[in-house]
Amino acid sequence: MPVTKMDGAQFLVVFSMCGFKEEPVQMSKVSQQNTTAETNGVSVIFTQANTSGLQQVPQLVPVSPGGGGKATPPSKQGKKNSALDRSSDEYRQRRERNNMAVKKSRLKSKQKAQDTLQRVNQLKEENERLEAKIKLLTKELSVLKDLFLEHAHNFTDNVQPVGTESTSTNPDGAGQ
């Protein structure tokens, strides 16, 4: 399935397959303006917020639900905070890397699930093969046993009554 988008919307998708690390070459720039729409959205929001008269308040966002004490801690703009500042490059890069990792991880997960399904099929086939072999061996064994019974006297009496031919019936259920 495809994806979808919206009317008139322009979409840009960047798949960076290889380098997970540095790759995002200059994503900074990209994201700067867009890339992930979120940034976009964010910027929009920010803009609006500012427009509302709010200054840089939106900087640190209290992401955590319950009441994360993390966000909006003291009030320093140290390196630490830059990581929480949604408008910072560091934040953006961090998100970008995580998004890649997430994609990678999910892909891996799907692959594994698929492999497992395949494994099931392999095992099923193997099972059928084994069952067939068992069937064959069982039959073979049965024939041999019958043969034995048929000529049992040859072994016990050392042969003679040749003409008798006892019952060839298979008295015992050699089969399992």
Add this chain to the structure above:
Amino acid sequence: MPVTKMDGAQFLVVFSMCGFKEEPVQMSKVSQQNTTAETNGVSVIFTQANTSGLQQVPQLVPVSPGGGGKATPPSKQGKKNSALDRSSDEYRQRRERNNMAVKKSRLKSKQKAQDTLQRVNQLKEENERLEAKIKLLTKELSVLKDLFLEHAHNFTDNVQPVGTESTSTNPDGAGQ
């Protein structure tokens, strides 16, 4: 795959495999708004923003970009819009229901994956059982055959005229 798009949307997909230096074609425009994530991001932002104390005006979210015919079409607050109005009850209820469905679906999915893994184990055990049985049957057969060979003369020398029989030695190529 990945992305998608919709009506009239313009889509740009850039695959940066490793050494490609694609240029962010006018990302500026691209990101107008959109894509899932973006929209997502936007909404999230709104929420969080609010949390931050910012009073946003989340009303109608500019989901579709400039030309979006769907969102923010004319300017009526008909039922149609209520669905897009992130602050509307209908929207909220819809989201709520979907979130439930998503959870349910994911749970189901996980359950299935787990069942598959279990299936693999069952099959493995079954396989071992079968292999063991084959081993046993094979051995049994081997013993019987040896026994036959050991007394082969009984069949060939001592016994014979018996109807037709003797020939039945070696029933078949024990092979599989």
Add this chain to the structure above:
DNA sequence: TAGAATTGCGCAATGG
């Protein structure tokens, strides 16, 4: 402590 990998979660598009 940093960064990658996972995981739970919500949103939106789409399938049925």
Add this chain to the structure above:
DNA sequence: GCCATTGCGCAATTCT
């Protein structure tokens, strides 16, 4: 219209 799926990004956690 509704529920089920699916891709996606965010953030919290866990793993390295």
